[in-house]
Amino acid sequence: xxxxxxxxxxxxxxxxxxxxxxxxxxxxxxxxxxxxxxxxxxxxxxxxxxxxxxxxxxxxxxxxxxxxxxxxxxxxxxxxxxxxxxxxxxxxxxxxxxxxxxxxxxxxxxxxxxxxxxxxxxxxxxxxxxxxxxxxxxxxxxxxxxxxxxxxxxxxxxxxxxxxxxxxxxxxxxxxxxxxxxxxxxxxxxxxxxxxxxxxxxxxxxxxxxxxxxxxxxxxxxxxxxxxxxxxxxxxxxxxxxxxxxxxxxxxxxxxxxxxxxxxxxxxx
Numbered sequence: 001x002x003x004x005x006x007x008x009x010x011x012x013x014x015x016x017x018x019x020x021x022x023x024x025x026x027x028x029x030x031x032x033x034x035x036x037x038x039x040x041x042x043x044x045x046x047x048x049x050x051x052x053x054x055x056x057x058x059x060x061x062x063x064x065x066x067x068x069x070x071x072x073x074x075x076x077x078x079x080x081x082x083x084x085x086x087x088x089x090x091x092x093x094x095x096x097x098x099x100x101x102x103x104x105x106x107x108x109x110x111x112x113x114x115x116x117x118x119x120x121x122x123x124x125x126x127x128x129x130x131x132x133x134x135x136x137x138x139x140x141x142x143x144x145x146x147x148x149x150x151x152x153x154x155x156x157x158x159x160x161x162x163x164x165x166x167x168x169x170x171x172x173x174x175x176x177x178x179x180x181x182x183x184x185x186x187x188x189x190x191x192x193x194x195x196x197x198x199x200x201x202x203x204x205x206x207x208x209x210x211x212x213x214x215x216x217x218x219x220x221x222x223x224x225x226x227x228x229x230x231x232x233x234x235x236x237x238x239x240x241x242x243x244x245x246x247x248x249x250x251x252x253x254x255x256x257x258x259x260x261x262x263x264x265x266x267x268x269x
Contacts (some may be wrong), residue, residue, distance in 0.1 A: 002189075006103045006120060009127040010095065012151050017091050018131040019145070020048060021084065023137040031079040035138045035242050036269060042083055046076055048133045049087040049189050055122050056094035062107035062119065098123060111162065112169040125162065127221055128155050135242050146233060153184050153232035157191045159239040161216040163268045165193070171200030171208065173215055178256050180214070181224035186231040192217050192224070195259050214263045226252025226260065240268065 004012075029042040036044065050211040052075050054066065061069040079088050101107075103120035111121060138144045147155075160182065167173055175196040177203060182191040198213035228235070237243030250257060 002154075003124065004127075004150060005103075006123045008150075009123040010098055012127040012148065013098070013123075013130045014095055015051070016127075016134040017048070017095075019129065020134040020137045021087060021091070023134075023143060024140045025084055026060060027137070027141050029083075031140050033136055035136050042080060044101050044133065044136055044140065045080075045083050045087055048130070049083070049090045050074070051129060052094040052126070053090040053183050055126055056090065056097050058108055059094070059097040059101050059119060059122060062101070062105060062228050063117070065108040068108075094126075099127075111166060115185075124154075124158065127151065128158050131155065132242065135188075135237065139242070147236060149186060152236040153187045153189065155236040156184055156232060156239065157216065159236065159268070160191055160193055160214075164239075164263055165213075165215040167198075167215065168200070168202075170202060171198055173198055173213055174210075175215070178225045178253070178259070179217070179222065179251070180226045180228060180256060180260055182235065183227060183229035184232050184235060185229055190219070192219050193260070194220070195256060212259050213264045214260060224252065226250070226256040226261075233252065239264065 024041055024045050025127055027041040029040060033039040033041065033044050039047070052073065052153040053074060057069060057071050058066065074086070077083055098119070101119045103118065105119050107119045107122060108141055109116045109121040109125070111117070128151070131147065135144070135147070173196050175194050178195040180193045180195070182193065184190065193214045194217045196213050196215065198211040199209050201207050228248060228250050230238070234243060234247040238245060238248055
């Protein structure tokens with residue numbers, strides 16, 4: 001999967017954040033968010049505000065983690081106009097800090113992969129964060145617009161690899177010889193995943209044993225046990241639980257498909 005240039009990720013952060021703000025500014029603050037039923041429009045607005053504020057802190061204090069820098073989330077202001085102003089401030093500071101940072105510079109991320117401990121992780125992750133929450137805002141307002149196909153294609157890989165397939169340092173993945181090919185029809189590319197199980201003990205003491213899991217792998221050179229096919233925007237929306245299966249074709253071993261559905265049924269936000 002070919003990733004976007006970092007300047008393109010930044011452009012998407014700016015455009016999708018602007019659309020997010022535009023849509024929510026016209027919403028009833030109490031309007032429910034269909035894709036996040038526990039949130040109102042005001043909650044959604046504050047969520048992306050705090051996300052961009054926290055990643056601003058990560059970028060400007062690189063390579064410190066939030067814990068190392070003593071990061072604290074800002075207080076939520078009263079009133080919708082104040083929330084919109086807080087978003088404007090957080091987004092402006094975040095975008096400026098990101099633009100000034102070299103993507104190759106070391107920076108903290110929640111990923112356990114060494115290659116992800118750079119500013120580049122923030123560029124990519126936050127482009128998809130802004131996109132998905134823009135969709136949330138549009139669903140709230142009933143004003144859905146199309147997803148950029150190239151960003152959505154990258155999003156299929158990002159969702160499967162980073163959101164569903166991230167492996168914490170304290171966990172272990174036991175692979176099985178079963179593979180699913182996610183075919184991105186409008187780009188003629190695929191993302192392959194391998195089924196397996198996850199086990200480990202979290203830092204808080206919670207134990208996991210033989211949990212159904214799935215990780216992105218290189219093309220294994222064997223026929224897939226199941227295929228999930230659709231255009232990039234449809235697949236990306238579906239993986240993020242922001243769209244249904246209309247336009248997606250799923251075929252193959254029923255047990256493999258059920259395993260994948262169990263993994264993909266986990267909430268991500």
